[in-house]
Amino acid sequence: MGMDLFDQRSALDLQRDREFGLIFENFICSGIWKCKNPALTLKYKVLCIMTQNQYSEDLAHIRSMMERSSRFLSLSGWAGIIPGMLALAGLAAATWCIRQAKATGSYDGNASQDHPLVMQLAAIALIVLALSIFASWYTCMRKARLEKQSTWTPAIRNMLLHFAIPLMAGAIIVGWIYQKEQWQMLSPVLLSFYGLALVLVSQFTLRSVFWLGILEIALSIPAGITGWDLPVLALGFGFAHIVYGIMMLPLNPTSTPLSTSPKGD
């Protein structure tokens, strides 16, 4: 088992560190390194560098434990790419529905709450949302399992909670938009609240999510212009996710190279 290895390694290391510390202390106390013998000075330098390596590994271990215990780092690139593609497919379907409704003359730019077009678009949006959540969750959990990280930690619970709060606030506003039939507000509200959720959740996962959130919030400015909402939604929910996901793919976001490799080599 991995844990036994860890114990043995740290026990061995401790023993070695103690022996080493003893040699080191003798060395310093003797004051031998102050003499001008170049061989001895070199030995002292090597000793220093060896201890320093060990202490910088300690620091790296501390840093990685702080990260791993407070952030969910197994964010998969596919968790961006798949929802991005689903969003594009959903928007294409929505465009088709709107065009059909215009062609049959049932829609002229104003729709009431119970208009069949509103129902269709809402159904598309909910299906895309459900599939996206499922795809992101599945790919992230798969990545976490592959990296031998646990899949249900306080860090993940924190992340989900802080992701859900701005989205719930957004859902309340969307409810009022539906009630008052203020459809032109829909895209800016969706983008800015989703952006806020990303900015907040970046505290509990990869830091780069912060910039994706800022981008979504910025996109809510052009989203308010009449006729621009569908292209901007495609940009914000579709292409931004796909590009971000592709950027995440080759990277290995777990910053734990030192804690898992045997130290001292």
Added chain:
Amino acid sequence: MKDLIEALDKTFDSRIRLGIMSALMVNDAVEFNTLKELLDATDGNLASHLKGLETAGYISVQKSFNGRKPMTRYKATKQGRKAFESHIAALEKLIHFKP
């Protein structure tokens, strides 16, 4: 450099103890099982290190019941946070020491 090494806290003389303190520094409280998974340690080993930190007064222990399951949560004390911060500062000084 000798006094720099002496500035290190001997209580943190193990990777597991460093890991425990790191997790407790960035979280309010951490459960025993979470620590176990995080550090990939055995029950006995983790418990003995936790005991060591507790005796030093660096962490506090809260025992409670979650339904019927006993739950042990650990917190870093003020003293522990201070000690760990100065330990990190000493490590950083050691790394930047030029012979």
